[in-house]
Amino acid sequence: MLKSILLKRQKFVLRLLEPTDVEAYVTLFNQLGEETIRCRFGHLIANLTPATAGPFLGDNTPQARAVAVFNEEQDRIAAIGRCYLDPKTKDAEIAIVVAEAMRRLGLGSLLLQELIELATREGSKTVSAYIATKNAPVIKLLQSVGFEIQPVENEDDLKLVLLLPSPSIAIRD
Secondary structure, three states, X not given: OEEXXXXXXXXEEEEEOOHHHHHHHHHHHHHXXXXXXXXXXXXXXXXXXXXXXXXXXXXXXXXXXXXEEEEOOOOOEEEEEEEEEXXXXXXXXXXXXXXXXXXXXXXXXXXXXXXXXXXXHOOOOEEEEEEEOOOHHHHHHHHHOOOEEEOOOOOOEEEEEEEOXXXXXXXXO
């Protein structure tokens, strides 16, 4: 997967995150504010280094994919989306983070569509996201494409779920 994208007169490249992207990932992560880190990870994570970033990069297996939006030169990450697929339940869980300086360009919407398409291709029945209740822009984005709020025990988070269409079954005469 490699897509060139033009958004608001800026060129980007959308592709899978690879282990060789560790420096760009660490740079993005360490530029995020405390509130963004708490909203994305649920708690504050200390400064990340290339040595400690490995678990966050993922392996890009069919069950866990990380998609990143890079600048045109592909040396800086503007946004990352992750999709975790449960092969038993056919449910997918997604998460997105956009660099604070790159917000309001449509990168979150772009990643959201890509993750929904990925989950659909892999046969998922639903796509869900756990979002901090104070993260109104992401809640609004998810609801705009059909996600619905489901109750969770933790009052600081919301679970938003999108039901994916069932694959159509061809009927033969």
